[in-house]
Amino acid sequence: MKPSIYIAASGALANQFRMEILANNLSNLDTVGFKKDQAILRGITPFNLLSENLYIAPRFQSQSPFIVYAPTLVVLDGTTSDFSPGQLKATNNSLDLALDGPGFFSVDTPEGIRYTRKGNFTLNQKGEIVTEEGFPLLGEGGKIKVGGGEVAINSKGEVIINGSPVDRIKVVDFPRPYRLKKQGNGLFVPLNSRIKEKPAEGVEVKQGYLETSNVDPVDTLVKMIEVLRTYESFQKLIQATDESMAKAINEVGKTR
């Protein structure tokens, strides 16, 4: 079999994955604190294809024996999140918090501490600041209890109830590039336990604001068109390979 048919198939598959990632970004166009994902594609030369098809182009043989043709497959190598900030949207809601600058809120989930930029917090019946799933937001002194009073949060993240500060929201950061994976629900978790949080610098907590999703609809639409047309090109490549093989099988050895 000609390797070009596999190459084209691998390219088509990789673009299917890209399309899935784009669709997920688009469906989260309105998700608070969402960070878009990107596909990382990589070319690989599988060993079996290499050994079978290592092919020294005859034209160049006299000059250099090393010009070879090595079939390269395209595969999805990984996905990364783009941590660029989303726009801040004013909501006037006292428990809507946005981080203006790099950093994350820490929330206490049953699986351990998770990190998020999703700032649409609420209160639970004990009067603690929690996420919408009920996971407590962590301050310097653990859970932040505000009771039923008027909550004011300043840019340093200090929580002030009826004029007196009770706690400070813990905003943390990680060494760049971020090595965090998504857990769904807007939560991030470090890839391994060696990645340690550190206090965030140059970040302000803004009360009454939410960070919107950082998905750019126009950019995503353009990428979607690109994916579609690339996918189509791979289809044409498969068809062309198929045709040339058909010719080789049916016509080259034909006796009249």
Next chain:
Amino acid sequence: MLRTLWIAASGMEAQTLNIDVIANNLANVNTCGFKRSRADFQDLMYQTLRPPGVASSQATEVPTGIQLGQGTRPVSVQKIFIQGDYQQTQNELDLAIEGDGFFQIMQPNGEIAYTRAGAFKLDSEGRIVTSDGFPIEPELSVPWDSKSIYVGTDGTVSVLEAGQTEPVQIGNIQLAKFVNPAGLQSIGRNLYLPTSSSGEATTGTPGEDGFGTIAQGYLEMSNVSVVEEMVDMIIAQRAYEINSKAIQTADEMLQIANNMRR
């Protein structure tokens, strides 16, 4: 490829819910004491095809891995309890709460419900009731020959009876407060019921312990801002549209795949 269809469909469903919530807010733009709702979304779980952070050899690890998101889902429709505007009505039984708190209303089933809609009336027995005829709790009865009713900022209700020159106090309006008002359950008719998430009601005198004060002759209007809702509606509609484009693209890609073999 089929995954793309479902992912984009989840986005379209989410935006449908968003539009529903916005439509309800807009429908209640003139409902006194109405609090707007907001639909919040979050990303669904991720399908991990290759876990990031696992060791790729003794000394190295996979830096990124492959995580495919599965779309979005609505996580809550939250009531936003910010103050609505006040409207002066001159009506002596129109009461507005300036600050935190809810009026307590006795429902026919004996359960107390809570409201911020202060357009009260009198029923045939002289009780102060809501527009649906549910009496305020604790019950306040106005003598039939009263000329006027006065409600103080601390909730003291007094009446001036015919032939008298001094008003007589007939009772007090008490307000209720919740730790987490966003956790209240809306039951329609501008009424809310407590839930385990809102916590139990604590009652108190208006103006004390963080309770709001009462303003007679004013109504609290809906806190829906038409401009804000309109902008949200445009965003929701476009988000819906763009997700449908993702479905179209996926559909076209499937067609291309089907046409591969001629």
